[in-house]
Amino acid sequence: MLKNDRFLRACRRQVVDRTPVWFMRQAGRYQPEYRQIREKYTLMEICEHPDVCAEVTLLPVRQLGVDAAILFSDIMTPLRGMGLKVDIVENVGPVFEEPIVREEQVSALPPFDAEEAVPYVLETIRILVRELDVPLIGFAGAPFTLASYMVEGRPTRDYRKVKTFMYSEPRVWGQLMEKLAAMVARYLVQQVEAGCQAVQVFDSWVGNLTRADYETYVRPYMYPIIEAVRATGAPVIHFGVNTGHLLASMADLRPDVMGVDWRTDLDEAWRIIGPDFAVQGNLDPVAVFAPPEVLEAKVTDVLRRAGRRPGHIFNLGHGVMPQMSVSALQRVVELVHAYEVREV
Ligand SMILES: O=C(O)CCc1c2[nH]c(c1CC(=O)O)Cc1[nH]c(c(CC(=O)O)c1CCC(=O)O)Cc1[nH]c(c(CC(=O)O)c1CCC(=O)O)Cc1[nH]c(c(CCC(=O)O)c1CC(=O)O)C2
Numbered sequence: 001m002l003k004n005d006r007f008l009r010a011c012r013r014q015v016v017d018r019t020p021v022w023f024m025r026q027a028g029r030y031q032p033e034y035r036q037i038r039e040k041y042t043l044m045e046i047c048e049h050p051d052v053c054a055e056v057t058l059l060p061v062r063q064l065g066v067d068a069a070i071l072f073s074d075i076m077t078p079l080r081g082m083g084l085k086v087d088i089v090e091n092v093g094p095v096f097e098e099p100i101v102r103e104e105q106v107s108a109l110p111p112f113d114a115e116e117a118v119p120y121v122l123e124t125i126r127i128l129v130r131e132l133d134v135p136l137i138g139f140a141g142a143p144f145t146l147a148s149y150m151v152e153g154r155p156t157r158d159y160r161k162v163k164t165f166m167y168s169e170p171r172v173w174g175q176l177m178e179k180l181a182a183m184v185a186r187y188l189v190q191q192v193e194a195g196c197q198a199v200q201v202f203d204s205w206v207g208n209l210t211r212a213d214y215e216t217y218v219r220p221y222m223y224p225i226i227e228a229v230r231a232t233g234a235p236v237i238h239f240g241v242n243t244g245h246l247l248a249s250m251a252d253l254r255p256d257v258m259g260v261d262w263r264t265d266l267d268e269a270w271r272i273i274g275p276d277f278a279v280q281g282n283l284d285p286v287a288v289f290a291p292p293e294v295l296e297a298k299v300t301d302v303l304r305r306a307g308r309r310p311g312h313i314f315n316l317g318h319g320v321m322p323q324m325s326v327s328a329l330q331r332v333v334e335l336v337h338a339y340e341v342r343e344v
Pocket residue numbers: 023024025026027028029030038043057070071072073074075076088090091092093094139155202204318319322
């Protein structure tokens with residue numbers, strides 16, 4: 001029985017004693033302890049050593065006092081486990097040796113089973129659920145975001161290659177998205193079966209599409225993912241960046257929680273998707289660098305816009321940045337937990 005279940009209660013829009021808070025990328029380069037571990041292990045090697053990976057996951061929970069842990073991993077972890085040649089290059093990001101350009105490469109993608117591809121991820125989860133007093137969030141990248149890296153071969157600003165592929169080869173695009181959706185659904189369900197109490201689906205880069213393209217080329221492949229997770233009973237959070245124009249379309253997938261970036265005010269986002277969802281976010285990450293009185297005003301503005309309604313999980317509008325300080329994030333947690341919401 002979890003000592004602190006306010007995150008799970010908020011996912012289900014149940015009344016809480018304090019607004020739960022956690023941060024995307026709460027484990028990472030902003031922490032001196034993480035940087036010390038990274039001197040000995042690459043990011044992927046951390047993931048492949050369950051004892052080290054568990055320690056990295058636990059550190060921010062203990063240091064920051066957040067109400068949820070997120071498994072330390074990357075969205076590239078399952079693809080690498082499937083045998084794809086992808087590396088995380090310093091100050092670049094995921095880089096593929098062979099970008100996807102031909103149908104044969106899509107056909108050659110093998111079926112996914114986490115027990116075979118990434119057994120160490122499941123082992124890390126089993127260690128963590130024995131140690132944690134707060135829920136553990138599992139996660140995966142969504143098909144479009146994964147495909148963006150696989151077709152482009154590396155992070156991109158214009159998505160020219162992946163969108164040209166999507167428009168020019170709709171049949172092969174469909175095969176790629178179906179294979180990735182099957183992998184993501186299976187991977188998330190296996191993370192829940194290993195002990196994760198909630199999962200997040202990161203479609204970080206889907207905001208680069210028009211609403212029509214999202215509904216044509218992406219959303220059809222998302223339904224089986226959300227439905228597979230819903231069947232486990234674990235809450236699912238769906239998040240993308242720059243998705244203000246897509247929130248109504250994404251809501252049709254019926255995740256339990258919609259992640260919101262900072263560009264859309266939280267109350268406006270909640271109005272767009274309606275009262276049947278919980279919401280997560282949405283402090284501008286750069287506000288963490290602001291003077292204390294500005295930071296406090298911005299944290300309070302997010303909380304005020306949630307209007308003390310059950311179903312708000314406080315987070316940044318995107319991930320923690322390497323230049324951030326532990327003390328600034330501790331201050332955000334204090335401010336959120338000090339804010340009066342209705343008593344349980
Ligand atoms: O190499 C390292 O050790 C540090 C970089 C690092 C990566 N994954 C990481 C870390 C730890 C950290 O953020 O410090 C570790 C990482 N990647 C991810 C998460 C989950 C989360 O955001 O909470 C986490 C942290 C999980 C945790 O807090 O325990 C998932 C991830 N990787 C990725 C993406 C998509 C994206 O951001 O492009 C996403 C979705 C989350 C998001 O949108 O922020 C892909 C990725 N992974 C990575 C990079 C390079 C990051 C950089 O150099 O700025 C990139 C590309 C990028 O962020 O632009 C590598």
